[in-house]
Amino acid sequence: MxxxxxxxxxxxxxxxxxxxxxxxxxxxxxxxAMTTLQLERNAAPTSSNPTPTTTTTAIATNSPTETAATPTPDASPTTNTGIQPGEFVQPAFGGKAQVELLSVKRIKDPKTGNRDVVNVQMRIRRVAKDDVETGGIYTYDTKARNPDTSETYERVDTSRATGQVDVSNLRPQASADGYVWLRIPEEVKTIDIFVPQTAAFKNVSISS
CATH class of the missing domain: 1.20.5 (Single alpha-helices involved in coiled-coils or other helix-helix interfaces)
Known part of the structure; x- marks a missing residue:
């Protein structure tokens, strides 16, 4: 047992x-088993460098602003653009008045269509303060002369001009305008102008 x-x-x-x-x-x-698993985990490759993220940054570039080229007009041939105020002033009527040219411009003859007419516009101003004898300036008797050839030019007709400007009827510093059409060949560019009882205007360009 x-x-x-x-x-x-x-x-x-x-x-x-x-x-x-x-x-x-x-x-x-x-x-x-646990040790092996731990070793496998430690041995697994760990990426220490993260994948770089590509960032595209737009770089602003200061491109020069395009400026539209403005064509510079070619200098036109010597053409008279008109008389400037006070450019042509002469004493008249014995110093008691003065005549100023306002415009000397070539125009077309309405009858023939030719550009052989020059319209001369003027201003007659009384400068005397004392009494002025009766009388005036007959603008329709204005003439012109070619300074190169001494050829003279006269009015087209009396209907294309003002009549007499009576200085005695003007108050001091008052003025009256007049004009006359002169028959001047188209090729003439510069003239001397003779207004009755007024000093001569020399080398006046004809504007077109």
């Missing part, structure tokens, strides 16, 4: 020893 119990006790001891050995083996294998 004692031997049987001893055998039973030995069997249980053996089983317990085997069980503890198996448990120790399982613990060992579990640790090995």
């Amino acid at each position: 004692n031997r049987f119990l001893s055998s039973i006790a030995f069997l249980f001891s053996t089983v317990a020893l085997l069980a503890s050995g198996y448990a120790a083996y399982e613990v060992f294998m579990l640790r090995q």
Whole structure:
């Protein structure tokens, strides 16, 4: 009986020893597996440099502003653009008046269509403060002369000119305008003008 119990006790001891050995083996294998897993994680390549993000930055460039070229008109040939105020003023009527040329312009003859007519416009101003004898300036008797050839030119007709401007009827510093059409060849560009009882106007350009 004692031997049987001893055998039973030995069997249980053996089983317990085997069980503890198996448990120790399982613990060992579990640790090995965990260690291997940890090593694999550590050995996995970790990208320390993140993929660079390409950022396109628009660079503003100051391109020169294009300026439309404005064509410069060619200088026109010497053409008279007209008489300036006060450019041609001469004493008249014995110093008691003065005559100013307002315009000397070539125009077309309405009858023939030729441009051989020059319209001379003038202003007659009384400058005397004292009494002026009766009389005036006959604008229709105005003549012109070619300073190069001395050829003279006269009015077209009396209907194309004002009549007499009576200076005595003007108040001091008052004025009256007159005109006359002169027959002057188209090729003539400069003339001397002779208004009755007035100093001569020299080298007056004809505007077109």
